[in-house]
Amino acid sequence: MNTINRTQLLGMNCKQLEDYMLQIGQPRYRGRQIYKWIYQKDISSFYEMSDIPKELRRQLDETAVVSIPRVLKQRVSKDGTRKFLMELEDRKRIETVVIPQGEGRGSRYSLCISTQVGCPISCAFCATGSSGYHRNLQSHEMVGQFLSSRRELKKRLKKNDDNIISNVVYMGMGEPFLNYDQVIASVYLLIDPQGINLGQRHITISTSGEVKGIKRLAEEDLQITLAISLHAPNDQLRDQLVPLNRKYPLGQLMEAVEYYLDKTNRRVTFEYIMLDDVNISREHAHELIKMVKPLLANINLIPYNEVETLPFKRPSSNKVWQFYHWLVEGGLNVTIREERGGDIEAACGQLYVKER
Ligand code: SF4
Helix, strand or coil, X not given: CCCCCCEECCCCCHHHHHHHHHHCCCCCHHHHHHHHHHHCCCCCCHHHCXXXXXXXXXXXXXXXXXXXXXEEEEEECCCCCEEEEEECCCCCEEEEEEEECCCCCCCCEEEECCCEEEXXXXXXXXXXXXXXXXXXXXXXXXXHHHHHHHHHHHHHHCCCCCCCEEEEEECCCCCHHHHHHHHHHHHHXXXXXXXXXXXXXXXXXXXXXXXXXXHHHHHCCCCCEEEEECCCCCHHHHHHHCHHHHCCCHHHHHHHHHHHHHHHCCCCEEEEEECCCCCCCHHHHHHHHHHHHHHCCEEEEEECCCCCCCCCCCCCHHHHHHHHHHHHHCCCEEEECCCCXXXXXXXXXXXXXXXX
16 A cells, blocks of 8 residues: 555644544544544554544545554563564564563553664664664654554453553663654653543653753653663763763763752652673672762662673672662662563563664
8 A cells, every 4th residue: 555645644643633634624523533543442444433434434545544553573472571573654663562560460561662763872782772773763653553562462362451551661672862752742642531541650761861851851741750771870881881971971961860850850760781790890889879869769770681692791690689789778779670571582672673
């Protein structure tokens, strides 16, 4: 199907769809009807929108499109995590991961959204970064990952639960704040009570330290969580692990975090990938405590998931707990992220798509 000259309806909010209907000579309420089909029922074919007159369905089929990304392949981990390989309109490919949540594992899922095809940040330990950067995703391609994953989960698990995805984290491929406007537009679509209606507190955006984005987020009237991928407690090491640090060193990053705290009064989470013999010594723990303690933040430790082509190693369980205890004794609020999806390369830092 040639979609190039058609109007993309996915990504429009309810008001924009109503305006579009007026523009093509239809009553405003048709926009609301189509909005519900797209965002509540995950329907992309106009022919399935049964309360829309047949003539209008035919017209829309010729002039408009709802491009929910296509799932080409999925891999299922032994822990229930699923990794979807999705294809976009221009045939670029991305990966999206859903992770089972909570006690009754498998009833609700957390979705990890990609924000770019590849990533220009090139963190030393990350498979996505080493695969290069291709382009930013549009908001409709991000919200499309939600709709496509929900449709797939409902179909595969034979569950008619519209809330099957209960959490969203912007932690997949890409640096979200290098694509700020489109990311935030997708957040507003996720939280719209007339549409997907996801709770704001169930959404997290994770940045590798894009200072401008942190300051802009502080100005939004949003209750979402901000996570910072820290990974090193001093500039010398962070320059090597997260090259964005050369543009925004830790002093500037922490200043932006303080600004965010002042404006929003919301705790931030620092993510810290644990790399054996690289960033988990006693000295690193001391530096981390000194830097983070005044901010009353949470630290989320992530034991590294090894990537075949990269030299970093996962620390032993003893070393993980040792570092954890140093931080706790230093007065930090620390959690260790449980590993999910490592066997299907769906864990943090393992997303990688070969270009066609
Ligand atoms: S860790 Fe995140 S920011 Fe760094 S290269 Fe990978 S995807 Fe990009």
